[in-house]
Amino acid sequence: MDEIQKKEQASSTHKIGIYLWIWGLLFVLSFFSYLVDWFQFQGLLRHSLILIFMFLKAGLIMAFFMHLYWERYALVNILLWPMTAIVGFIVLMAAEAKYTVFTRLLYFFIGG
Amino acid sequence: MSNNSLNNLPEGFKGMSHDMGSDQTAFKGVQWGKVMMWIFLLSDTFIFSCFLISYMKGRTSTVVDWPNTSEVFSLHVGGVPVPLLLIAIMTFVLITSSGTMALAVKYGYEKNRKMCGWLILATAIGGLTFVGMQIFEWSKLIHEGVRPWENPFGAKQFGSFFFMITGFHGTHVSIGVIFLFIYARKVFRGDFDNGKRGFFTTMKSDYVAIEILGLYWHFVDLVWVFIFAFFYLW
């Protein structure tokens, strides 16, 4: 057990600097995503900026605060591959939502 | 139980195939509790994803205008409306608490009891502040007439999804806060140093518990990142 703990410690106690760096980056990124709203960007620009900052933040939290960057690939892959199901669900539901709103507008309001 | 079987393991994808092909454990050197938290968080990710996907479907397919979140969630500072101010502060608080939690985990592994305990306590207070601000936000909106079943700003679903998603997230934060306080007490009492047995489970305490709690707390923060992006900003 000692060995394991030592190993664990080796992978879990990192220099305090890295945590402070990530922390700072998270604040900056949050501030940027707030600015997206402040400047009232619209359309594609707004959405892509929101997504970029979101994924950067999420990635930093997962990789460094949750130590995923230092975990072995077996665990990382087990955790990330199921997300494909979510991605598929999102894509299909987006298509479904578009279809729903299309039929609603067509048959309830616009006609023709 | 000393052995060197966990040293010199191959890294990267090679390491992955080695780990998966080996006996005893698939995740080398990862404690049971930590795997449990990870798999639980994976399951929880699916819960939040389903909530957010439903929200996407609901928001896209309603023909009534969606309220402008930037206005709905604005605060008046000196008579001037500042968009999303409260939400920005909440995000700030949650990220702060996430940072203190990360440091607590680090000091926990270094067996720095005092530092670890105080940082957990700071995290708990951050979480409590977050919940407090959420309560403020809810009461403000309720005061303005937003209800789960209707609201004066636009689509009915706005209130429903707002209360449901932030409520579910808030519940997660609250549960986390409770556990943070419990663990802060345990750390100060020295349970993790002397391996005191748990009250319910009768299992020995270990500093890895702090990391497990940390995983949960960071996950709560992670979810907030997505809620912030999709619900407030989009």
Added chain:
Amino acid sequence: MSDEYNQKNTPLEAKSSETMSGTSGTSSKDIDYVRPAELPEQDLYHGHSFITKWIFCQDAKIIGIQYFLTAVFTGIVGLVLSWLMRLQLGYPDLVPFITPEHYYQFVTMHGMIMVVYFLTALFLGGFGNYLIPLMVGARDMVFPYVNMLSFWMFFIAVCVLMASFFVPGGPTGAGWTLYPPQAILPGTPGSNMGIILMLASLSLFVIGFTMGGLNYIITILQARTRGMTLMRMPLTIWGIFTATALAMLAFPALLVSCIMMTLDKMLETSFFMPAILQAGEVLDYGGGSPVLFQHLFWFFGHPEVYIVALPAFGIVSDLISVHARKNIFGYRMMVWAIVGIGGLSFFVWAHHMYVSGMNPWFGFFFATTTLIIAVPTALKVYNWIITLFRANIRMNTVMLFCLGFIVTFVNGGITGIFLGNVAVDIPLSDTYFVIAHFHMVMGIAPLMVIMGAVYHWFPLVTGRMLSEKLGKWHFWITFLGAYSIYFPMHYLGFIGVPRRYYEMYDSPYVASATGMNEFITVAALIVGFAQLIFIYNIVSSLSIGKPAGKNPWKANSLEWLTPEVPPAHGNWGEKLPVIYRWPYDFNVPGAKEDYITQTTPPSEVINAEVQKT
């Protein structure tokens, strides 16, 4: 599925290279080398009083039995409900108290009980708890306390479910799919307390199951004994593992839809509720989407089908191999098929919704993914029957149930291809063809496996054999009866009889089916009563059954190799077992006996021409 990728690079040969590099020593020692233990011995809580030993027990074996008995109890309730339904369909007006309200309540509760509270709980909670620690060589589940909570959460869920029979308005009659808007509107029986209790019960079930599921997954991944690689696990464990992984990822969708529907019911939110005009009044709903519920439900519901099927696949593979005295054919392909089916099952859900009014273009996507899933499933069937080829088949009750499984599963699988292919599904969906299909493939087929598994593992659990004679009667009545219930039922679907009809003899072209409906009802009653033989067999064998002794079937897998039979708490006595091979080394050329247990070191069977490690 996640592990799909990981497993890809897992050659079995990896072991041998490790063996070589492991130690320096004499050559005879070399071939028996197994890596030393990575983890310390598990810390176990041993109960002392009656309560901690038998009721709030942390031993996975006891929890497994608790799960089994609770699930069987709910299953019997479901069975009785199905009789009542069949009586109404076969002999309308014979039983006066079956009104349409009651009929729909029976339909709903029967479906929900059988799918969730019976089959899921039985396979994963029952067999999973009992077999996982034994088969992977662990002392117990990794979190015994959480495991205990899991059962009690399930127990509360069952209590809430049963309570809904006694509330005003009765249980919900919304159909087991609980489709809104009708599930929460007054036109449906039990749309007040009934549906709320149902949703609450499902949520509790999900929470309880999550606790158990974490245990199963982590025990399999992180608590295997020395030498037990993933590719040496019995297929039972693979099936249960993949099913649990699916459950962990699919149940969230159910939980979310339950929460949202509860809010729709209690707070009048409009998640699933568009503008609705009922009884001349426009209700306070607006803008919601009922199809969203169906998507969420089937995103859970289709993996759920495999949550029931995959453990059955796994268990039946083991039973066939042991009783045919031959290794399972294509073990690696079997594993890949299980994992592949599991992974794909998240991309096929909307084949339940071809005529639901979803985006019509989805039909192409989902028909394709669904038929892709048919390939690994078919391969599994081939491998089962190839295993029988040139084997030495014991024609006992267990094997009969396995054969019954193959027949019913192939039948149900092929009708599944009808329903998965979108153009074929359109005329058939929502008819009796669907009912016949899913009862054959996820009712009767898994039930055959459960019964076979009970005959197989009863000696392990109780130390006594079940009666073969009664077992054979039980099998033939159940198999022939069930087959003659569901095989003709497909043809009702061809005529076009829609499902969930309380009665329909006023339609001209259905009148011809009267005779068949009566026949099916009689068969259903007979099959139901035949289960009394089973129950009698179990109860009587507990005291008068032939003592089984150790390893009565001469099986290889680890659960039969415990020092005590039935296994005690902690399973393995002083020392954990060490594993040297897969569990299917039957009739290896050159070996003295027709089986080589997993714990037999290579040096003891030096003459056997073992091909796999």
Added chain:
Amino acid sequence: MHPGIIFLGVIVGSVLFHIFTPWWWTDIASNWGAMDDTINLTFWIGGGVFILVCLFMVYCIFMFSYKEGRIVEYKPEDHKLEKILTIATTVGVIALLAPGLIVYNNYINTPKNALQVEVNAWQWGWQYRLPGEDGILGTAQVTEISDDNPFGINLDDPNGKDDILIEDDVLHLKTDRPVKILLRSLDVLHNYYVPQFRAKMDAIPGIITYYWFEPNKIGEYEVLCAEYCGIGHYAMRAKVIVESEGNYENWIKEQETFSDLIAKQEKNKLKKNLMAKNNN
């Protein structure tokens, strides 16, 4: 008796049942013969696989029943055989899928000349709306429905004025003319299903769904609700009458349009007002 005999009996019995069954498809009365063809194709391929697999199983249990000392084959894997089986299955699956997708493509693409019929479904009944001379249905909403406006047609939509309203559950259709059924539900899920036409689709509140078919056989057909919709589900029937063009034209002439309905109501109102005045 050897169990193999009984299993063989089950297989032979299944085949015989299939051959001699009196229960089979109702005679098709629409253009969806292709659906029946794909079903038959699936039946032949699937049924063949079922028989082959089961016969092989029966063969095995006859030949290899337990005998002490029997030589058992020890061959954990056979890559060649596995590959052949995989490819054969894949080919079979493609053969089943491809025609299905082609038929489905027809199913979701309505021909241009299709006659639109809107079916309104509620607990538990049906009514219909047909476009008038302009061939366009007016927009409608559930929230607009009232005694004066039983279909909830938007009053400011000019296309709706000449819509033909049929407040009855009997629908007449012309033979050999494609029909696009637009399904609108007022409360819960329903499904407008005529077994002889093969086609079906759910009616969902909140959106409009559709399907099409071309009736090609004169006669009366029973409509069933095929999606569970509450207590009255089993009794939710209607009737479709497929008739020749002449009869159809006669029928449609007798039906009331939305503007007729409005005019009638105006008249009633006037009458009522007059009566009220006279009484004063």
